[in-house]
Amino acid sequence: MEFFVTIEPKLDWEPTRTIGSYLWYRAYVDLTPKTCFVLDDGHGRAVGYCIGTSNTAVFAERWREEFAPRVDHDRIPKPGVLTTDPLMEKEETKGFRHAIYNAECSALQAWPKELETYPAHMHIDILPEFQRKGWGSVLINRLFDAVKREGAPGIHLDMVRWNTTGRNFYEKIGFQRCPLVLDDGKSGEVGVNGVVLTLVKAL
Numbered sequence: 001m002e003f004f005v006t007i008e009p010k011l012d013w014e015p016t017r018t019i020g021s022y023l024w025y026r027a028y029v030d031l032t033p034k035t036c037f038v039l040d041d042g043h044g045r046a047v048g049y050c051i052g053t054s055n056t057a058v059f060a061e062r063w064r065e066e067f068a069p070r071v072d073h074d075r076i077p078k079p080g081v082l083t084t085d086p087l088m089e090k091e092e093t094k095g096f097r098h099a100i101y102n103a104e105c106s107a108l109q110a111w112p113k114e115l116e117t118y119p120a121h122m123h124i125d126i127l128p129e130f131q132r133k134g135w136g137s138v139l140i141n142r143l144f145d146a147v148k149r150e151g152a153p154g155i156h157l158d159m160v161r162w163n164t165t166g167r168n169f170y171e172k173i174g175f176q177r178c179p180l181v182l183d184d185g186k187s188g189e190v191g192v193n194g195v196v197l198t199l200v201k202a203l
Contacts, residue, residue: 015088019076019096024123027067027105028052032059035146037139039126047130050139052122054150056106056115063103076100107158107182107198114180118154118200120147140173144203154202161197175199 028051029036039048053059077083079098087093098104108115122143126136147155156178159166177191178198191198 015076015085016090016093016096019093019100022071022076022100023096023105024125025049025051027063027103028123030067031062035120035143035150037142037146039130039135039139041130048124048126048135048139050122050124050136050143052120052143052147052155054120054147054152056109056119056121057112060103060105060109063105068101068103071100106156107193107196108156108178111180111182114178114200118156118178118202120152120155120203122147122155122157124157136169137173148203152203154200156198156200158196158198160195161192162195167197167199170199173201175201 032051032053035053036051037049038046041047073081076097077088078101079094083089088097106115106121108118108121122140124136124139126139144155157170157175159170176199177189178200179190181190182193182198187193
């Protein structure tokens with residue numbers, strides 16, 4: 001799938017595009033393929049996906065032990081390694097590098113009690129020409145069924161907080177703001193931490 005078509009515009013540059021694919025896609029299909037679903041256009045072309053895990057804490061542990069050691073250090077230098085590429089040293093890129101090697105895959109990892117209530121988490125991405133055709137609901141319901149079979153009582157997702165279209169969609173299918181103050185009150189809003197808005201849903 002043309003992952004870069006739908007990336008957040010503020011992150012639409014290299015090496016952030018490539019590093020983002022490790023954070024939002026590769027670790028999931030590698031570690032939890034049973035809770036990853038792909039939308040095909042009928043001709044073998046992937047045009048969307050909904051991927052996730054039923055247990056974020058276990059997933060993060062496996063990420064650190066199994067996935068992170070296999071990341072190509074030349075392609076994605078470890079955090080703390082100073083490179084000669086100024087784009088690799090931008091704050092956004094350094095944050096992504098840290099997240100990859102430390103399995104920072106969810107805003108609720110710092111809130112274990114809330115994570116017990118909503119242990120599953122997900123990512124969804126569909127190419128623009130296949131959006132608003134009902135495929136998002138199909139994919140998400142497949143994921144919901146899969147994580148429920150694995151015992152998850154709830155699910156959460158992190159999104160860019162200014163994505164009002166995405167938020168409206170998620171709220172229609174039962175997601176709501178995480179009720180916790182995630183940023184020590186800096187934003188004055190529950191569920192917000194920097195650019196991220198965390199939504200939760202009981203299953």
